[in-house]
Amino acid sequence: MAASAVIQQLRGRVEGPVTGPGDARYDEARSVHNAMIDRTPAAVVRCTGAGDVRAVVDAARESGLELAVRGGGHSVPGFGTCDNGLVADLSGMRDVRVDPATRTARVEGGATWGDFNDAGYAYGLATTGGIISTTGVGGLTLGGGIGYLSRSMGLSCDSLISAEVVTADGRILVASEQENEDLFWAVRGGGGNFGVVTSFEFRLGPVKDVYGGPLLYEFEDTASVLRFFRDFITTAPRELGAFPGLQIAPPLPFIPEERQGRVHAIVVTCWTGPMEEGEQAVRPFRDAGRVVAEHLGPMPYPMLNSAFDDLVPPGLQHYWKANFVTELTDAAIAAHVEHGPGLPAVNSTVHIYPINGACHDVAPDATAFAYRDATFATVIAGMWPDAADNEASVDWVRDYYRATAPHSEGGGYINFMADDDQGRIRDNYRENYERLARIKQSYDPDNLFHLNQNIKP
Structure with missing residues (x-):
């Protein structure tokens, strides 16, 4: 036709x-x-x-x-x-309905984490979302869902109770632990391979105001900061959702003018425990390196989740690479120190998200998300405004990735991967791949849903 x-x-x-x-x-x-x-x-x-x-x-x-x-x-x-x-x-489908009595939320498939967080904040409730509030709830959750609350609440998909799914043959199904259990297993980390999720039902936890924010360090202290973080986060309280990274300092009031435009090591902190314990919980990071700027304090959780939105507006050029990391070795840290200074623009960043704590409570075959033994999810997020810089900036991301990949696992977080990463799809799912392929055959035998990190039927 x-x-x-x-x-x-x-x-x-x-x-x-x-x-x-x-x-x-x-x-x-x-x-x-x-x-x-x-x-x-x-x-x-x-x-x-x-x-x-x-x-x-x-x-x-x-x-x-x-x-x-x-x-x-x-x-x-x-x-x-x-x-x-x-x-x-689905961008017009953004309704979020919170039931404070059952601590659950029903969220339409086009909602953003900003929509979700604002609705939950009114009741002092939240679940693991992303780092940028304009990110869609659907895409993040279907890929697993890493964010500030991962160490205390697990991945976004770990809080999923049910999903309404439009399948390739036009059926509208409910997937849960009680109905269409194989589909429910697959959508928790398997991406958009199995249908269109038009609504999600989440379990929520008590999160309202948090203590946190960023610390910036001398770039020369990057290795010290990463080594400290590597060791500290393994036994840190689960209420601490910090992550380290590399960032060009943006022009913000709390950053001294002479520091703006220069590359720094960073740690972004999020403490969800008792507020009176927040300052003490993040204090160890002040000794990890020479702090040149910080913006720490109590704030609403939605404020922290939207703090970096202005660095990622629509209209940037994007090229990203990702890997799971079990052990952040000294050799890997050396690669970060070598390639970090080449950040293409203030919008670009490198983040090393911890996915231990509650993420490790779930068995690797309990959901499609297989890397339950990984400690970190690293993203090299190349973002820059000028298309004239595409070749050089993409080369920087690829060179950085090639330097860190030998010190990482074979797979990466699918929400952070590029369009040329299809060859890594089996590595991304490890032993779960064959089951995913069988479920794909059952629900989408002709691969109608193939514009994704594709699992072939």
């Missing part, structure tokens, strides 16, 4: 707007967070609910057109769009 006929048919079947080439808002509708991605879908359908999503899935299956699914739109490889195909855009 011709794309024009599919579009006309969709306009009669969905409640949300269907935007195609020539429509006034087409360029706005087709844009995604990564400006390196410039694709021209046949139509973008801004879905209003599961019924609209099913109509788009049915249209793609019946017509043979490509299908992309977009939640928050943050996919670095641009999986939320495609050329000459259909985009199921």
Whole structure:
């Protein structure tokens, strides 16, 4: 069926707007967070609910057109769009409903962590989200979900109670420990391979105000800071959600002007225990190196979760690489010290997220997320504003990755991976891959959902 006929048919079947080439808002509708991605879908359908999503899935299956699914739109490889195909855009589906009595929340598939955190904060409740509040709840959770609260609450997917999923054959299923258990297992870390999740039900924990913020150190102390963190975090209280990294100091009031624009080691802290213990909990980081700036104190959890949003606006060029790390060796630290000074822009960063604590409480085969023995998830997040810098900046990310990969595990966190990482898919899932492939065969035998880090049926 011709794309024009599919579009006309969709306009009669969905409640949300269907935007195609020539429509006034087409360029706005087709844009995604990564400006390196410039694709021209046949139509973008801004879905209003599961019924609209099913109509788009049915249209793609019946017509043979490509299908992309977009939640928050943050996919670095641009999986939320495609050329000459259909985009199921969930960004209008952002309702969050919190039940404080049961400490649960029902969240639509297009909601962001900012939406989620604001709704939960009113009741002093939260679950593990990301580091940037504009990130979509859906994409982050389907890939596992690493964030400030991982050490105390586990991954985002570990708090998932159920998911409403539109499958490739157009069914709307509930996946949970009681229904469609194999699908529920797969969506907890297996990405968007198995269907479109139109709503999530999460278990929440008590988190309202936290004590935390960033500390910046002399870059020359990077090795000392990383060695300290490596040792300290293994026995630190689970309420401490700190992570180290490398960052060009942005022009912020708490950073001395002479430090702005220079590369520093950083540690970002988040203490969710008793507020009166917060200062003492983060105090050891002050002795890890020479602190040149800090911004620590009590704050609402949503404020910390949105603190770095301005460094990651829409329209940057993005290229990222990622690895899981069991042991942060001295050789790995030396590679970080060698390549860190090449950060392409103030937007770029390198973070080393701890995924021990509660993440290790879950068995490697209990969910699709297999790296339950890893201690860290490292991301080399190349982000810069000028497309003229693409070649040099991508080379920096790749060189950095090649230097750290020999000191890392074979797989990486799929939410941090690039479009050229498909060859690593088996490594990402280890012994869970064959089960995932069987579930893929059951729910999507023709691989309709292939614009992702793809698990082939």
